[in-house]
Amino acid sequence: MxxxxxxxxxxxxxxxxxxxxxxxxxxxxxxxxxxxxxxxxxxxxxxxxxxxxxxxxxxxxxxxxxxxxxxxxxxxxxxxxxxxxWPVDPQRALELLDYFEQADLSPHLSIHFYLNDQLYVQEMRPDTDHYAQRTLIEPILVDDLRLTLAQMDVAPTKVLAVSEDPEIVERMLNTLQKRYKKSELYLTRSAPIYFEAANPQxxxxxxxxxxxxxxxxxxxxxxxxxxxxxxxxxxxxxxxxxxxxxxxxxxxxxxxxxxxxxxxxxxxxxxxxxxxxxx
Structure with a gap:
């Protein structure tokens, strides 16, 4: 009705x-x-x-x-x-990057930083290629996301970690929701393989x-x-x-x-x- x-x-x-x-x-x-x-x-x-x-x-x-x-x-x-x-606090973005780059996670993740409506990545992986094809966005490949963040002096609009294994995304979400208060980061999944972090507001x-x-x-x-x-x-x-x-x-x-x-x-x-x- x-x-x-x-x-x-x-x-x-x-x-x-x-x-x-x-x-x-x-x-x-x-x-x-x-x-x-x-x-x-x-x-x-x-x-x-x-x-x-x-x-x-x-x-x-x-x-x-x-x-x-x-x-x-x-x-x-x-x-x-x-x-x-409303972007992500740069320090929070760096903390997330540290977490994603742990030895047990890094081989399974593609890490995306969104700066000024552009997509920045440190390496091109199959899941990033698939993401680029679907969104029709050409990723910008950089040597170091930390250095890029510092040099551009701009806060990321969003941080995305992509994994072909939905269980890894679920585990990251559970871990980071315990680590960060809702007043510190907004954490969610937009698809089973997409972990997303944004400004807490x-x-x-x-x-x-x-x-x-x-x-x-x-x-x-x-x-x-x-x-x-x-x-x-x-x-x-x-x-x-x-x-x-x-x-x-x-x-x-x-x-x-x-x-x-x-x-x-x-x-x-x-x-x-x-x-x-x-x-």
Whole structure:
């Protein structure tokens, strides 16, 4: 049953509107266009880099600021105005690098630093190549991330560690969540093989709240949010209706108000018809 006064629909990208083929289907595009024709705003909230997410923002012909890097970077593509940039404290980033480079972890990890919306890595591994192909971002290879961080004198927007073994990512998350308070770092997974660290004030829920309440002047009960992973939980909990995709982990599905079909089944279309356009 649709909520009575939807004003904003927020969509995650990968696993929600972007499937394995790295595309948005025509059915999803059509559904989003219909939502916009009804006068309902549509926005993207993603863990992707701003530059990587921009093409999907344009494909969907959206007008609102784009929430990227889990909401750490919020920018209006039309005006160029950056509404928010909350980076990771450089000292925390170096501590994470020390942890990742331990002998039992280092062989299994690709470490990504995001500086000024560019991706910096110390070595090219198969999982980094795959990441680059999916995001259409060319990594910048450097000899030493520590030196690069010092020379650029800029804080990283996000730190990402990629491992082909999801159990390693799970272990890192458990270890570091005990080591750091929530007031020190925001730690999450955006996929089973992606460990992400951001500014402690950052998460998609905070970003959507800013967009809804500060920029649009609407309330949580007027928001529908759709996502598929742990990094979507905060925005699903914030929204009046939080919808998980059928391909989401069961723990995420259990915390959602409703579960849509999978991304490969165009589950977003079903969710939109059920909760936004019906009635």
């Amino acid at each position: 649709p909520i009575p006064d939807v004003r904003l629909l927020v969509l995650d990208l990968d696993g929600t509107v972007v499937g394995d083929d790295n595309r948005i289907t025509s059915a999803v595009k059509s559904a989003v266009q219909t939502v916009r024709q009804r006068g309902i705003k549509v926005a993207i909230a993603t863990g992707r880099m701003y530059r990587s997410a921009l093409r999907f923002h344009r494909e969907l012909a959206l007008t609102l600021p784009l929430m990227s890097y889990q909401g750490a970077w919020i920018q209006d593509p039309h005006t160029g105005v950056q509404h928010r940039h 950052v998460n998609k829920g905070v970003a959507v709240q800013y967009l809804a309440e500060e920029l649009l002047g609407i309330t949580p009960d007027q928001v529908v949010a759709i996502g598929d992973n742990y990094n979507d939980l905060e925005m699903l909990q914030y929204a009046g209706v939080g919808i998980a995709m059928g391909n989401a982990p069961l723990a995420v599905q259990k915390q959602a108000d409703w579960v849509a079909p999978t991304v490969e089944e165009d589950g977003v279309v079903t969710a939109i018809k059920t909760w936004v356009l019906a009635g």
